[in-house]
Amino acid sequence: xxxxxxxxxxxxxxxxxxxxxxxAQDMNHEYMYxxxxxxxMGLRLIHYSVGEGTTAKGEVPDGYNVSRLKKQNFxxxxxxxxxxxxxxxxxxxxxxxxxxxxxxxxxxxxxxxTRLTVL
Amino acid sequence: AQSVAxxxxxxxxxxxxxxxxxxxxxxxxxxxxxxYVQYPNRGLQFLLKYITGDNLVKGSYGFEAEFNxxxxxxxxxxPSALVSDSALYFCAVTPSNKIIxxxxxxxxxxx
Numbered sequence: 001x002x003x004x005x006x007x008x009x010x011x012x013x014x015x016x017x018x019x020x021x022x023x024a025q026d027m028n029h030e031y032m033y034x035x036x037x038x039x040x041m042g043l044r045l046i047h048y049s050v051g052e053g054t055t056a057k058g059e060v061p062d063g064y065n066v067s068r069l070k071k072q073n074f075x076x077x078x079x080x081x082x083x084x085x086x087x088x089x090x091x092x093x094x095x096x097x098x099x100x101x102x103x104x105x106x107x108x109x110x111x112x113x114t115r116l117t118v119l
Numbered sequence: 120a121q122s123v124a125x126x127x128x129x130x131x132x133x134x135x136x137x138x139x140x141x142x143x144x145x146x147x148x149x150x151x152x153x154x155y156v157q158y159p160n161r162g163l164q165f166l167l168k169y170i171t172g173d174n175l176v177k178g179s180y181g182f183e184a185e186f187n188x189x190x191x192x193x194x195x196x197x198p199s200a201l202v203s204d205s206a207l208y209f210c211a212v213t214p215s216n217k218i219i220x221x222x223x224x225x226x227x228x229x230x
Contacts, residue, residue, distance in 0.1 A: 004162070040128075042209060042222040043163075090162055099151060099213035107153065108218075110162030 001026050004111035006091050012117045013081045021076040021114050023091030031094045032074040033058075033108065034066060036087040043090065049074055050097070081118045089114045121146040121214045125221040132200045133229050140195040140224045142210030152193040153211040154184055157223075163209060169193060180204070200228045 004025045013019055023032065030051050035043040045058030049068040063085060065077045074093075078085060092108040100106060123144045132138040144150065151170055155163040167178025174186045184195045193210060205228045210221040 040222055043220040045217070092163075098153070098211070098218040099216055106151065107165040107168055108155075108163075110155075110164070112162050113160075 003027065004091055004093055004109050006089075006111035006114050008114060009112070010115050012119065013078075014119050015082060017081050018077070018079050019081065019116075020078075021089055021091075021116075023074045023076070023093075023111055024072055025074075025091075025093040025109070026072065027093060027095070027109065028071070029093035029095050029109070030071075031097055032068065033092045033094075034064070034074065034076045035090045035092065036060065037090060037113075038087050046076065046089075081116075083118045085116065086118045087116060089116060121212075121219060123210055123212045123219050123221045125208075125210055125224045127224050128222075129225045129227065131227045131229060134202055135199055138197050138200045138204070138226065138228070140208050140210075140226060142193045142195065142221060144191050144193065144210075144212040146212055146214040146219075148215060151213045152184075152186060153213075153218075154178065154182070154193075154195050155209045155211065155220075156180075157207040157209065159206075166195070166208075202228045202230055204228050 007022045033048040034046040044060045047066040049055050052071040055066045067075045090113050091111040094108045095105045098106050153168045154166040157163045167176050169176050169186045177183045182197050207223045209223050
């Protein structure tokens with residue numbers, strides 16, 4: 001099993017350009033997440049999905065859009081990139097929500113990350 | 120406000136010595152608690168979690184963590200550190216409807 005994969009691994013954008021980050025998981029997980037990691041700030045949740053066709057806002061959703069057309073894929077889009085979006089982006093998946101440990105395996109599985117630089 | 124704190128940005132330990140990475144939290148109710156580890160240029164990996172029951176939780180790579188409800192802490196421990204344990208460690212806690220990650224503690228194991 002590949003687990004959680006992310007493409008691309010690295011990307012440099014100019015301000016105003018758009019791009020899509022792709023996340024794929026082969027564990028049949030219902031729940032998927034997009035985080036950004038910035039120095040000294042830990043991980044912050046951008047958007048998440050509780051199932052195919054659903055999305056929801058996380059802690060820092062502004063400037064990002066997401067789609068979950070297939071259960072195994074979760075796409076993160078930047079319509080007009082800004083330097084403040086320079087970050088490392090991580091996708092994760094889980095079989096149940098982290099706060100629902102009573103319903104099964106609630107730990108998250110993370111992809112290797114995408115390092116994005118916006119000039 | 121609900122929060123999780125990792126009070127040390129960096130911890131240095133000599134190889135073979137015991138290590139502790141601290142985590143305290145401030146959330147209501149009975150949260151679940153997690154430790155994740157991040158090796159250079161990699162995503163986070165799950166180490167261990169506390170759901171309920173025994174306050175001492177054992178996880179991967181010889182790590183364990185002790186849940187202390189009265190002190191609202193969930194410190195990560197290992198009896199004998201290895202150089203390969205050098206990494207960034209994140210504590211996470213679940214309030215009622217989400218997960219909050221700490222800012223991370225960088226662990227350096229000195230040969």
